[in-house]
Amino acid sequence: MEPVQPIQYKDGRLALIDQRRLPLELVTVECETYEDVAKAIEDMAVRGAPAIGIAAAYGVAMGAKALATGATFSRPGVPGGTSGAAATELFLGALEGIGERLKRTRPTAVNLFWAVDRMMRVATAQASRGPMGISVALFEEAKAIADEDVAMNRRLGDFGQALVPDTATVLTHCNAGALATGGFGTALGVVRAAVAAGKQVQVLADETRPLLQGARLTAWELSQEGIPVTLITDSMAGHMMQQKRVDVVIVGADRIAANGDTANKIGTYSLAVLAKEHGLPFYIAAPSSTIDLSLADGKGIVIEERRAEEVTRIGQTVIAPPGVKVANPAFDVTPARLITAIITDRGVVKPPYHDNLRALFGAR
Numbered sequence: 001m002e003p004v005q006p007i008q009y010k011d012g013r014l015a016l017i018d019q020r021r022l023p024l025e026l027v028t029v030e031c032e033t034y035e036d037v038a039k040a041i042e043d044m045a046v047r048g049a050p051a052i053g054i055a056a057a058y059g060v061a062m063g064a065k066a067l068a069t070g071a072t073f074s075r076p077g078v079p080g081g082t083s084g085a086a087a088t089e090l091f092l093g094a095l096e097g098i099g100e101r102l103k104r105t106r107p108t109a110v111n112l113f114w115a116v117d118r119m120m121r122v123a124t125a126q127a128s129r130g131p132m133g134i135s136v137a138l139f140e141e142a143k144a145i146a147d148e149d150v151a152m153n154r155r156l157g158d159f160g161q162a163l164v165p166d167t168a169t170v171l172t173h174c175n176a177g178a179l180a181t182g183g184f185g186t187a188l189g190v191v192r193a194a195v196a197a198g199k200q201v202q203v204l205a206d207e208t209r210p211l212l213q214g215a216r217l218t219a220w221e222l223s224q225e226g227i228p229v230t231l232i233t234d235s236m237a238g239h240m241m242q243q244k245r246v247d248v249v250i251v252g253a254d255r256i257a258a259n260g261d262t263a264n265k266i267g268t269y270s271l272a273v274l275a276k277e278h279g280l281p282f283y284i285a286a287p288s289s290t291i292d293l294s295l296a297d298g299k300g301i302v303i304e305e306r307r308a309e310e311v312t313r314i315g316q317t318v319i320a321p322p323g324v325k326v327a328n329p330a331f332d333v334t335p336a337r338l339i340t341a342i343i344t345d346r347g348v349v350k351p352p353y354h355d356n357l358r359a360l361f362g363a364r
Contacts, residue, residue, distance in 0.1 A: 003178035003185065003192070004221065006046065007054050007146060009139075014058045016046045019179055019213075023220040031055075034063035034098050041105040041112075044211070048180020049254040049290055050149045053111030056102045057145045060119040061138035063098035067091055068131035091131040095123055107302040108263055108331050109254040110292045115145055149182035152287040152345035153189045160190030160250070160285055160343040167200040168247040171237060174208045174265035175217035176252025176285065186252040186285040188221065190343060195227055202228035204246060208265060209234055210311045210328065234267050241278040249275045250343075253286040260336030260353025261298025262286075266329055272338035281340040288345055291361045298333035306330050 006017045014031040020043070021027050029045045031037045037059030040046050046055045068091065099116045106112060119138055126137040164170065170191055177188035185192060194201045203222055208214035215231055222229040232240065240246050249271055255263045262268075262284050275282040295301060308326035312318060320326075342349040342357070349356045 003183055004224070005183045006051055006179045007058070007182065009058055009142070014055065014062065016040055016055060017179065018045045019047055019217060020045055022179075022216050031059075031062070033066065034059040034102065037062065038102055038105050041102070047213070048175065049109035049111040049252070050153070050181040050186070050287060051179070052106060052109055053115035053289060054142070054146045054149060054182055056105070056112050057115040057119050057142040058139075059102050060095070060099055060116060060123075061135065061142045064091075064095055064123065064131070064135040064138045067094050067098075068135040088127050088130055088134075091134070092123060092127065095134075096120065106304055108304045109290075111254075111287075111289045114289045118145065146182045149287060149289070150184050152289075153181050153184040153186055154193075155345040156186065156285055156287060156343050157184065157189035157193030159345075159348050160283065161193035161197050161199070163248070163281070163283060163341070163343070163348065164190065164194040164199060164201060165247055168194070169202050169204060169245060171204045171206070171240065171246045171249045171271070172218060173206045173214060173234075173249075173251045173268055173271055175213040175221070176250075177218060177221045179217050179221060180252065181287075185221075186287065186343075187250040188218065190250055190283075190285050191222075191227065192225075202230070204237075204240060205229055205231050206234045206237060206267065206271075207231060208267065212314070213265070234270075237271055238274045241274055241280060246278075246280060249280055249282045250285055251283075253284050253290050253342075254331060255295070255301050256284065256286060256291050256342065256357070257295040257297050257301065258293045258354060258357060259297045260339055260342065260349075260351070260357065261301070262334045262336070262339060262342070263298065263301045263303070263331045264334065266332050269332040269334045269338075272334045276338050282334075282338060283341055283343055284334075284339055285343040288361060291344070291357060293358060293361060298335065301331075301333055303332070304330040 008015045015028040122141045126134045177185035205214040205218040312320035
């Protein structure tokens with residue numbers, strides 16, 4: 001089976017597979033406005049760094065279309081609104097506000113900011129076409145971002161599968177599959193590519209508390225495609241390594257700093273420490289859009305703190321005493337020294353990351 005397609009734009013609507021409802025229901029959230037897209041990102045109907053970047057790109061395009069076809073742009077003191085270059089100037093200013101709204105949805109994944117900034121550069125470059133022409137160009141760019149993401153993930157999958165033994169058990173965390181991207185996957189893209197190459201691969205999927213993306217999403221994706229998967233609780237990973245039931249750890253990423261420090265779903269750092277202790281390779285799989293050379297190291301990565309209810313409940317079932325104090329950081333940062341290699345669409349990057357990441361991505 002082909003991987004699921006989590007994001008599709010058609011007939012003026014952005015259809016997002018509602019990842020909150022999986023695995024019990026396969027339904028979509030239909031977004032008609034950029035604000036709908038923003039809320040879908042905030043509420044994690046769509047999640048995964050590449051996927052929210054794609055969704056945000058379409059959100060910018062949808063906002064531009066609404067602006068271009070909506071009310072006349074007006075400037076204080078100018079009766080009857082404006083036209084021509086003045087209208088375009090006001091349009092771009094309003095579009096900038098839409099972009100900032102989308103950027104505020106989640107702070108850690110750099111793909112979100114990368115995509116919105118790329119869309120804004122296109123809007124500025126197309127200013128001579130006026131608001132409607134800019135709108136058309138932005139939809140073309142959003143589709144290009146989505147298509148490029150799938151292509152990047154397939155390339156990194158090909159690079160990464162060469163690191164996977166012919167017979168292997170891969171431990172992964174959270175969901176770095178088709179659902180988290182434009183439709184192929186990063187960590188799971190490596191698994192898919194290894195399977196396609198004829199390798200005998202099975203997956204151990206951490207449940208990934210508190211929102212259980214490993215249990216709900218990774219296990220579902222792999223089961224849909226017939227790739228052998230075994231679900232374990234997060235606290236079982238060390239035992240599985242000790243019992244020699246893991247050959248390699250592969251996870252995704254939400255932001256990779258210039259020195260190789262990597263932010264990913266909370267619990268990733270613990271896996272990296274365990275892998276180091278047990279002599280196992282620990283790989284990060286991520287597309288170019290996840291590399292952030294503007295940050296010297298992981299200390300500059302903003303860690304999103306999410307609602308207490310995500311920890312005190314599973315679904316609608318309360319599992320903790322009322323009023324208990326909760327810490328809920330959504331991500332942690334794995335130091336570069338614990339990472340064996342970073343698998344990208346441009347090749348496999350090995351230490352020293354500060355030099356090798358810049359050599360590969362510095363000219364972007």
